Every structure is written in structure tokens, then in C-alpha cells.
């Protein structure tokens with residue numbers, strides 16, 4: 297028996313079981329004809345694209361690709377000749393349907409984001425782009441009005457082009473070893489999933505001179521075939537692609553910055569050394585026992601060291617338990633503040649809200665859910681430690 301094959305089958309089986317449990321249904325809207333997309337697919341075929349996918353309209357995600365036959369692990373869903381990959385740095389204006397993303401969010405959506413770190417990120421990204429625009433575009437329009445007519449190169453159009461570029465481009469490693477950000481015909485129709493079919497792509501094959509999209513898990517005929525855009529948090533997907541993926545995203549984290557405030561050994565004075573820890577929704581953790589509480593070990597160890605520099609042995613002693621109470625209380629107070637900043641559920645008529653406000657509210661709900669799980673874990677952790685503490689006092 298081929299051991300490697302058996303091993304691969306076992307892995308695929310486990311993957312499929314996991315995906316079955318977390319299945320995301322994509323509904324295909326058959327009323328949308330996708331004529332333009334069909335024409336692009338025909339053009340692609342003439343130009344050497346080999347595809348086992350068909351472009352359709354997927355509810356809630358725009359266009360997407362479904363498998364035209366049962367595809368198994370290792371099958372190539374899509375193969376694109378390098379000659380038709382667009383690697384220019386300039387995105388021209390076109391009448392293509394495009395999803396606007398966070399950069400062009402309205403005021404109401406920005407207001408709805410109050411209390412989240414994403415608000416700050418988006419404002420910074422927008423400012424950064426505005427500086428680029430101011431440095432570049434007016435001078436180009438003034439010096440080369442025939443090439444850059446002012447009416448086409450407005451701030452709104454520039455923002456739109458940036459959004460298009462961020463949400464549709466992919467990084468490709470070419471045969472000269474250079475990594476370039478590109479627009480890739482047909483592949484640009486593939487949507488992202490937390491349980492993607494295609495994970496390993498992005499390097500041009502030196503023999504065929506094509507970019508291949510092989511399957512890492514099977515995709516049945518008619519099923520949406522999804523890519524992984526990368527191991528991105530929902531805030532990144534929202535900021536750069538304009539959507540929040542369905543399901544539990546293991547890359548959703550809440551960053552916690554600490555000033556370690558260590559002493560400079562040479563000068564004997566405090567130096568500010570920032571450390572950042574990441575905390576996920578604690579429902580993703582398996583260990584909720586004493587000394588773990590479903591919280592990340594590096595964070596707990598960092599807080600323990602800050603209280604007692606001696607090695608923490610995770611043994612049940614009264615002094616260790618006192619430290620545990622202290623660090624859980626610190627986390628509880630930090631996350632309580634965070635929850636207060638996020639505020640209560642927003643009093644907005646969600647049904648009738650605009651798409652951007654809906655997304656903003658969905659994102660805030662997600663943040664609340666993560667913070668709330670951390671608070672619940674701190675709370676049950678504290679009870680656990682206090683019980684142990686009382687028991688050890690009685691035993692003494």
C-alpha cells in the first residue's frame with residue numbers, strides 16, 4: 297500500500313470533516329447572467345488560460361467561481377500564462393463592477409466604528425493616500441493634461457482605483473525572482489474563504505511559464521471554489537477587501553500593547569520597550585484549566601514575570617495563586633475598559649442601514665464577541681483560582 301497516498305487521504309478526510317462541521321453555504325444567484333464575465337473567459341481561453349471554473353454571481357460576495365467538474369486535491373483549477381498577467385503599477389479607469397471598500401466609507405459608518413482600532417487604521421490609510429494624491433496627481437494633471445485629464449483624476453476616482461487595486465491584486469513571484477503585485481485575469485474573480493480550496497499559488501512555473509492554482513482540498517462540481525487571500529484578520533479583510541468572512545476567523549485578534557518599562561542595564565534608568573500581545577476569542581482555545589484560562593500563554597507569562605521575576609513553575613502555592621489573581625484582575629480591567637469603549641449594541645435600524653454601516657456594525661459585534669469571551673474566561677479563571685486558594689488555606 298502506498299503509505300504517502302494513505303497519509304494524504306487521511307489528511308483530506310480530516311479536512312473535509314472539519315469543513316463539513318463549519319460549512320459556509322454560498323448561494324448562487326442564477327438571475328445574474330455574467331455575460332461580460334463569459335466573454336472574458338472566452339478571451340482567456342483564446343489566450344491560453346486553462347480553466348475548470350465558471351464565473352457566477354454569489355450572493356453577498358459578488359462574482360465568484362464554481363467548479364465545472366469534480367476537482368480533487370492536486371488538480372489545477374486554473375492555469376494562467378504569464379504573458380497575460382497584468383503587472384503594471386497603474387490601474388486605469390474602467391467601467392468594471394467594483395465593490396467599494398472601507399476607504400470610501402461614509403460618515404455614518406465611520407461613526408459606527410467608534411471605539412475600535414480599525415477606525416484609526418482607516419483614517420491613517422486614507423491620510424496616507426491623500427498625501428500621495430496631493431504629491432502626485434495635481435502636478436501630473438498640470439504638466440500632462442492630455443494624458444491625465446483633471447476630470448478623470450479626481451480624489452474620488454483615485455480612491456476608487458486604490459480600492460480596486462488593493463482588493464483585486466495578487467503578489468506573484470516571476471521567473472526573475474522578483475515579487476510583483478499584479479492583476480490576474482479570471483483568478484481575480486475568486487473569492488476568499490476561511491476554508492479555502494486553493495492555498496498555494498503565486499509562483500510562476502518555470503517549465504510551463506504559467507501561474508497555476510492547484511487544489512488543496514476537493515471541490516465538487518457546482519461548488520464555489522475559493523482562494524485564501526492570506527492569513528488575514530477580519531479587520532484587514534475589511535480595510536483592504538471590504539468584507540468580513542463568514543465563520544470563525546482564527547486570525548481575529550485583539551492587540552494589547554504593554555510598556556515593559558525595563559531598566560537600561562548601562563544607565564540604570566527606565567527604557568520604554570513596547571511589547572504587543574495578541575488575544576483571540578477564547579472559544580478557540582482548548583485549555584481553560586488553572587494557569588491557562590483559555591488565554592495566550594505568552595501574555596500570561598509576560599504578566600507573571602512583571603509581578604515576580606523568578607521562574608513561574610505553575611505549581612499550586614499560595615503565592616503563585618495570588619499572582620494569578622492579580623494578573624487576571626489586570627486583564628479583566630483592561631478588557632472591561634475596552635468593552636466600555638465599544639459601548640452597548642448600537643441603536644441602529646440594521647435592516648434599513650446602508651451597506652457600509654451594516655459592515656461597521658457587524659465588525660463591532662465581532663469585536664464585542666471576542667472581548668466578551670475574554671472577560672468570561674477571566675471571570676471563570678478568577679473563580680477557579682479563588683477556589684484553589686481557599687482550598688490551600690483550609691489545608692494549611
Ligand SMILES: C[S@@+](CC[C@H](N)C(=O)[O-])C[C@H]1O[C@@H](n2cnc3c(N)ncnc32)[C@H](O)[C@@H]1O
Nearest residue numbers: 357358359395463464484485486487488537539
Ligand atoms: C479579488 S475580488 C473577487 C471577485 C469579486 N467578488 C468580484 O465580483 O469582482 C475581491 C473582492 O471580492 C469580494 N469578496 C471576496 N471574498 C469574499 C467573501 N468571502 N465574502 C464577501 N465578499 C468577498 C470582496 O468585495 C473583495 O474585495
